[in-house]
Amino acid sequence: PEFMNGCGVFADIIQQSVIAAYDAVQNAFEERKSRYEYLEFLKRDMNVRDFSATLLLMITVPVNDEQFVISCQIGDGMIAAVSSFMPCSEAVKLLGEADGGAFAGETDFLTSESMKRRETLMGRTRIARRKISDILIMTDGVADDYYPNASQLSRLYTDLQLNNIIPVRDNPDKKADNDIISRIPEPVSYPWVNDNNIEIAINYSSEIAQSCGISTEDLWQNSAVINAAREKLRKADNISGEKQLKTWLDRKKLSADNLSGEEKLKIWLDNYVERGSFDDRTLVVCSLSGNRG
Structure with a gap:
């Protein structure tokens, strides 16, 4: 009973927050609609x-x-909980749904009048209780690149590991296989969106799995391969423009030798390539470091 009561309290908090956001948007519209x-x-x-x-x-x-x-x-994008210590098929739990509006291809956004009705918000509220290592919150620019989300967000999580954005959870049950590691391809390099004279090296889990002759599910469990690919990426960064990148970053009082996770994530989001990808990319990673298993 106490747990269910707690669920009700938090559901009320989060739904009231949506209603407050709806009111704020409406007030912003009313305040601006007649301004020259x-x-x-x-x-x-x-x-x-x-x-x-x-x-x-x-x-x-x-x-x-x-x-x-x-x-x-409310709207598109995705929220997901990741349990990195679980098998790939069980590791991701979706905590949202990018549903449509009244017509096919239409999305309900915060400006929809239905967003001030509790019955609407109840249908959009998700509750989970489990061991979780990370929460991922993303716009559709990222979610659409990893669709269908239920099966592909584990690939997103692996890509974040492969590109040195989040830590790797070592799996002692999976021994290093030198033959597989020797087949890890070189990272793919692209001109940086901020400066075409600088190359940004990026690892892709799908390409690594294919080259190594393993599935992306096997790659999820194989920390030895992931760590070896991360090391290749570090070496590629040194070759393909780290000094140039450092020069640019130093002007912003940053050091390429000590990039924060946020900076690495921003560079990766700006530069990874997916066929048909065109939308804005925003991704928040909430790592619950004590729960990595």
């Missing part, structure tokens, strides 16, 4: 749909050795 500078810029009357926005909310609370997670998703 906006009318001049748009060359038309302002519409509330001009304020359409995705809203992804998540609360996580530790409960003994597990995490209690409650989420609510």
